[in-house]
Amino acid sequence: MDSRELEKLKMLARLSIADEELQMLQKDLGAILEYISKIREVRTDVGALLMDEHRNVFREDEGPHETGIYTKILLQEAPNHEGSYVKVKKIL
Secondary structure (H helix, E strand, O other), rough: OOOHHHHHHHHHOOOOHHHHHHOOOOOOOOHHHHHHHHHOOOOOOOOHHHOOOOOOOOOOOOOOOOOOOOHHHHHHHHOOOOOOEEEOOOOO
């Protein structure tokens, strides 16, 4: 970024910047713009991202299991339970 562009940017933004700061800002903006140009080189089109090997690997939904078949096992693992519920400390 050259000094003409920086002066124009300063005028458009209505900023008052000292000459010493302008030189530092010119270096920083140049580095930022160079980094952005590198980012723009990355391929982001959808066709490049999609591949045939990617597919839905989840199983199909099936009927739910029988109600309560795991309740006894889970309650045995809980530190405290009352009836068929896990008992916890009062929060509020």
